[in-house]
Amino acid sequence: MKRIYPILLIGLLSMFFAEVFSGASTMWFLSLPGIFLTFPLYLFHVLFFLWIAVEYRKTSIQQLYLLGTIFALYEAWVTKVLWAGYMDSAGPGLGTFFGIAIAEYSILVFFWHSVMSFLVPVLVFQVFTGRMFSEHATFLHKNHGSLTMVVVTIILLSNFIANGNSFNIVTANISVLGTMLLIFLVRNASPGSDITSLHFKKRYFLIVTAYLLILYIVTFFALLPERIPVTIVPYVSIILSYVVIVAILAKSKPSAVFVGPLPEGSYSAKDAVHLSIILIFSVNFACLLPSVSTALLTITYLFLVAAGPFLFLKVCLNIFRESRH
Incomplete structure (x- = not known):
């Protein structure tokens, strides 16, 4: 039972950075679809890919990023966004290439879900618990450059929150503050936990896998069936995406998977509070x-659409270089 709180914590963090930051889910904790569909979707995806990362020793920042790109491919089977564009749009923003929505695939796969839905929640979880994968030490070290980048990113992404809430200052604040409150309540209820608390026995992993398979199958046919592709090319493109990413992951060197305390000079829970205050002010100014x-x-x-493929390419090149040594 004590594992339920760290499990809820990682799910809430993923929900916060993925859905609340994007403005896609407003006041999600007050709606049945938010609680029973969207939140479990993120929770079970994070648990699934984090289990794989630990089990197969693929826990470096680059490997977690690649696992996050696979996470992102749910946007094809569940929402069909990677094929048909955002659900509130008339179609793909920049058209399609081999059946894939160019802009949507670029930002969602190469940045939003890989970074915001998976990588950032895992890193923040480690900051909250005070223990981390040892190879993340450099990434979690706080310095002027990294802090500036985090603050600028928060300010820029706060505009997504405001826009998603139609610049309604009330719903924007409820969405952000409500989710933050849940995160801090659950965090305080899970003392002594760390990232290894999320690595459970194989039979539970099979339950998580079964849930995701059922989710994919049911939502594929039941959610916006009119967006289902009627030609083979879009399916081939997504399947090839899985094959390529898995092949790159397989080529990457195994990680140490050693968990230890955050070294001095790392980001802390106190920093998270300060950055949360900056986010709240930024959202209100944006509204x-x-x-x-x-x-x-x-x-x-537009910057993220263009930068996403370069980030993916950089990670792949780094892995290829490291695999040669």
């Missing part, structure tokens, strides 16, 4: 200045 916020959101979105 009060919708025209400025919309312009910043557009620039940020």
Whole structure:
């Protein structure tokens, strides 16, 4: 029973950075679909890929990123966004290539889900628990450069939250503060836990796997069936995505998977509180200045669409170089 709190914590972190930050889920904890569909979707995906990371010793930042790109491919089978564009749009923003929505695939696979839905929640979880995979020490070390980058990212992404809430300052604040409250309550209820608390026995992993398979099958046919591709090319493109990413992961060197305390000078739970305050102020300013916020959101979105493939390519090249030594 004591494992339930760290499990809920990683799920809430994924929900926060993926759905609340994107503005896709507003006040999700007050809606039945948010509680019983969206939250379990993120929770079970994180548990699934984190279990694989630990079990097969693929826990480096680069390996977790690649696992996150596989996570992102649910947007094909469940929401069909990687084929048909966002659910509130008339179609893919920049058209398609081999049946794949270019802009949506680029930002969701190469950045949003790989980084925000998976990698960032895992890192923040380790900060909250005070223990981490030893190979993450450099990434979690706080310095002026990394702190500046985190703050700028928070300010820019706050525009996504404001836009997703239609610049309604009330719902935006409830979405952010409500999720933060849940995170800190669960975090305080799980003392002594660390990232290894999320690695459970194989039979439980099989339950998680079964849930995801059922989720994919049911939502594929039941959720927006009119967006299901009627040609083979879109399916081939997604399947090839799995094959390529898994092949790169398999080529990567095994990780040490040693968990120890955060070294001095790392980010802390106190830093998380300070950064949360910056986020709250940024969201409120964005809601009060919708025209400025919309312009910043557009620039940020286009930048991420363009930068995503470069990030993926950089990770792949690093893995290929490391595999030669």
